[in-house]
Amino acid sequence: MLDNELRDAVRSLCARYGEDYWQAHDRDRTYPEAFVRDLTQAGYLSCLIPEAYGGAGLGLREACAIMEEINRSGANSAACHAQMYTMGTVLRHGSEEQKRRWLPGIAAGELRLQAFAVTEADAGSDTTRIATFAERRGDRYVVTGRKIFISRVQHSDLMVLLARTTPLDRVEKRTGGLSVFVVDLREAGDALRVVPVETMINHETNELFFDGLEIPAENRIGEEGKGFSYILGGMNAERILLGSESVGDAHYFIDRAARYAGEREVFGRPIGQNQGIQFPLARAYIRTRAAAALRDEAVALYDAGAPCGAEANMCKLTASEAAWEAANAAMDTFGGYGLASEYGIERKFREARLYLVAPVSNNMVLAHVGQHVLGLPRSF
Ligand SMILES: Cc1cc2nc3c(=O)[nH]c(=O)nc-3n(C[C@H](O)[C@H](O)[C@H](O)COP(=O)(O)OP(=O)(O)OC[C@H]3O[C@@H](n4cnc5c(N)ncnc54)[C@H](O)[C@@H]3O)c2cc1C
Secondary structure (H helix, E strand, O other), X not given: OOHHHHXXXXXXXXXXXXXXXXXXXXXXXXXXXXXXXXXXXXXXXXXXXXXHHOXXXXXXXXXXXXXXHHHHOOOOHHHOOHHHHHHXXXXXXXXXXXXXXXHHXXXXXXXXXXXXXXXOOOOOOOHHHOOOEEEEEOOEEEEEEEEEEXXXXXXXXXXXXXXXXXXXXXXXXXXXXXXXXXXXXXXXXXXXXXXXXXXXXXXXXXXXXEEEEEEEHHHEEOOOOEHHHHHHHHHHHHHHHHXXXXXXXXXXXXXXXXXXXXXXXXXXXXXXXXXXXXHHHHHHHHHHHHHHHHHHHXXXXXXXXXXXXXXXXXXXXXXXXXXXXXXXXXXXXXXXXXXXXXXXXXXXXXXXXXHHOXXXXXXXXXXXXXXXXXXXXXXX
16 A cells, blocks of 8 residues: 555545544543454554464554554544554564564454553663563463553553563672563563553553463563563654654644634734734744654664664654644644533543653653763763
């Protein structure tokens, strides 16, 4: 499918879910099940799975186009985006047996792999300090610890988990001794307690308490102790994909605000004639195009299998800032109506704010570029 055809197809699916649909879920804090089911059945969420395992075998470029169009339509892809990048860990580092076990089910829409558990309260952005521990006992691992802000757990069958398998004080490098597992949430029972965390957006996110959760050793991805390097590749894909969602958000704000600015008349002329309204929208548009160009650069490197850590990070920062600039310009354009729920701007405004913080906060992006691109001393 050509890029434009793919974008058109995603747009027409999203058009079935208008502002009313998203507002109702936002108000009731409910999961947009019908939307996610439709996207899954259309094959969009498994587009990165190779054809040999039942997927469409597309590249990250197409996945980015899908996410951008979803957010540009006014939808909230945070309800389902994780399937795109969590699966990458299985794809790149899973054994043939593991791929055959999980990927066809995901591609067929029978299995959901929507949850990715890394963050812990006591570690924060310093991922190597996570303390959730998976202890090997015979043919199983027994997990104890807790995680915070783990999204979509209640709407997923499987979850990718990063846990320590060697204590921090016994590893040579801080990034060592971490391992990745696929947890079957349907079998977790009482050993995993899920406590929802309320946030300012409709985002099913949770605190997790592991109390002796048993995971079969055959669910460990790759080698024990090398999990950190495995999830880094996935994190680059995540940053590029979420950067694309921010590009979509930015366009959502600019599309709507430009239309409104042309229609709304105050003092006998369209408000868009005033430079105070027009210029912030033009500036946000330019920044959005720049973010999309950076995204395209990152995606080309990723799809070619080349290193893209810096580009993925820069894409995420630039796009999230462009979306936030566009969000504020739209708020100003809509005046009081920007704050009225009916117009949708305030909902998207809240949703767009998340991307400055997650999946990695922009300060961490600046630290990465300062250290790894500019060669400056490590700042933490
Ligand atoms: C709605 C939502 C959904 C999420 N979903 C998931 C999920 O599904 N899975 C998952 O694993 N995580 C998830 N997260 C967690 C998210 O990735 C983290 O919140 C994010 O990485 C920041 O970590 P933190 O909140 O612990 O902030 P902290 O690490 O406590 O940082 C707080 C602030 O201090 C700054 N800071 C800290 N250290 C430095 C430094 N050395 N230099 C400069 N600034 C610094 C940070 O940039 C940030 O601005 C989610 C978060 C939210 C809010």
